[in-house]
Amino acid sequence: MKTFANRNARSVQEAVQLAQSARADGQSVSFAGGGTDLLQLVKDRVPNRPGSPAPDVLINLKTIPGMDSIEGGSGGGLTVGGLVSLSALASDVRVRQRFAVLAEAAESVGTPQIRNVGTVAGNLVQRPWCWYYRNGFPCYKAGGNRCFSIAGENQLHAIFGGGPSYIVHPSDLAPAMVALGASFRVVGPGGERVLPAADFFVSPRVDAEHENVLTDDEVLASVEIQAQPSSVRSTYHKVMDREAWTHALVSAAVVLDMSGDVCRQARIVLGGVAPVPWRVAEAERLLAGQRITAELAAQVAAAAVAGARPLAKNAYKVPLTRGVVERTLVALAG
Numbered sequence: 001m002k003t004f005a006n007r008n009a010r011s012v013q014e015a016v017q018l019a020q021s022a023r024a025d026g027q028s029v030s031f032a033g034g035g036t037d038l039l040q041l042v043k044d045r046v047p048n049r050p051g052s053p054a055p056d057v058l059i060n061l062k063t064i065p066g067m068d069s070i071e072g073g074s075g076g077g078l079t080v081g082g083l084v085s086l087s088a089l090a091s092d093v094r095v096r097q098r099f100a101v102l103a104e105a106a107e108s109v110g111t112p113q114i115r116n117v118g119t120v121a122g123n124l125v126q127r128p129w130c131w132y133y134r135n136g137f138p139c140y141k142a143g144g145n146r147c148f149s150i151a152g153e154n155q156l157h158a159i160f161g162g163g164p165s166y167i168v169h170p171s172d173l174a175p176a177m178v179a180l181g182a183s184f185r186v187v188g189p190g191g192e193r194v195l196p197a198a199d200f201f202v203s204p205r206v207d208a209e210h211e212n213v214l215t216d217d218e219v220l221a222s223v224e225i226q227a228q229p230s231s232v233r234s235t236y237h238k239v240m241d242r243e244a245w246t247h248a249l250v251s252a253a254v255v256l257d258m259s260g261d262v263c264r265q266a267r268i269v270l271g272g273v274a275p276v277p278w279r280v281a282e283a284e285r286l287l288a289g290q291r292i293t294a295e296l297a298a299q300v301a302a303a304a305v306a307g308a309r310p311l312a313k314n315a316y317k318v319p320l321t322r323g324v325v326e327r328t329l330v331a332l333a334g
Contacts, residue, residue: 004055008063012187012221015059019217027056031219033083034119037126046134076227082121082220089120099225101234101253105176108238121220124174125212128167129247140165140208154311160274165204167275175253175269175277176236182225188218201276232257237328248272250321254328263287273317280304292333301326
């Protein structure tokens with residue numbers, strides 16, 4: 001493994017400044033929180049950014065005070081630091097009681113060992129796990145001009161929103177964050193900016209090399225989750241090809257605002273099926289003002305997959321997605 005220098009940051013602003021200084025000296029830089037994905041990229045000699053070699057300098061974010069805390073906000077909202085571990089997020093009583101979909105998504109990641117080390121920000125910004133990207137192929141994600149999955153082994157690739165790259169976004173937290181309408185606080189050379197979770201992730205049609213809006217010198221510092229009405233129910237359902245240490249074949253983050261047995265409003269965001277968290281607005285509209293029955297859940301599930309465009313070897317994801325949405329709605333409404 002390549003040797004690198006370590007720089008301990010004492011604030012997010014200092015981390016940004018350290019990165020800028022290193023780049024000005026011609027060095028490649030990576031930010032390190034939990035480091036589970038970064039370490040794998042370095043070991044496999046996969047550039048963390050297109051055209052960027054293994055880092056000369058690691059900016060250590062774990063030395064920043066308070067970035068690993070969950071703070072209560074006004075009216076029952078929460079501010080979650082970017083370095084909060086997945087296990088801490090999943091076990092926090094406030095998260096479990098107010099935002100079940102997020103706690104369930106966090107506890108579905110990897111193994112206990114990974115959840116103890118992996119962080120909220122790291123899970124949200126991890127690079128694709130496409131086997132072509134991870135094994136040195138000159139694909140779009142590595143700065144090339146081809147997606148090898150189109151005519152290759154595409155069993156795990158996108159059925160929605162693909163092209164020119166057909167990766168699926170690997171984060172479990174991302175669909176839950178979008179379904180909750182969370183906001184992300186990003187810190188960079190130009191100061192801070194706050195943007196909706198849905199605007200943080202970018203389609204390959206917009207930028208084939210990146211999965212989010214972060215520039216090289218920006219850090220995802222924290223996540224703001226607004227309080228939900230007491231009438232809101234939420235859950236996260238994930239289907240994998242084995243019990244642990246893997247990503248979703250299909251997942252669904254579902255948030256329902258219920259009045260008795262009638263759904264006032266719904267958010268359904270899919271994971272494992274698209275290059276970004278995939279919200280199915282037409283399916284949501286079918287639920288508004290309706291009592292959720294088994295028949296309606298089946299109609300909503302069919303609408304959720306209406307725009308699917310599977311590749312040669314991943315058509316199984318279409319009925320799998322339909323089944324996940326249908327079962328999750330019935331269970332949550334019941």
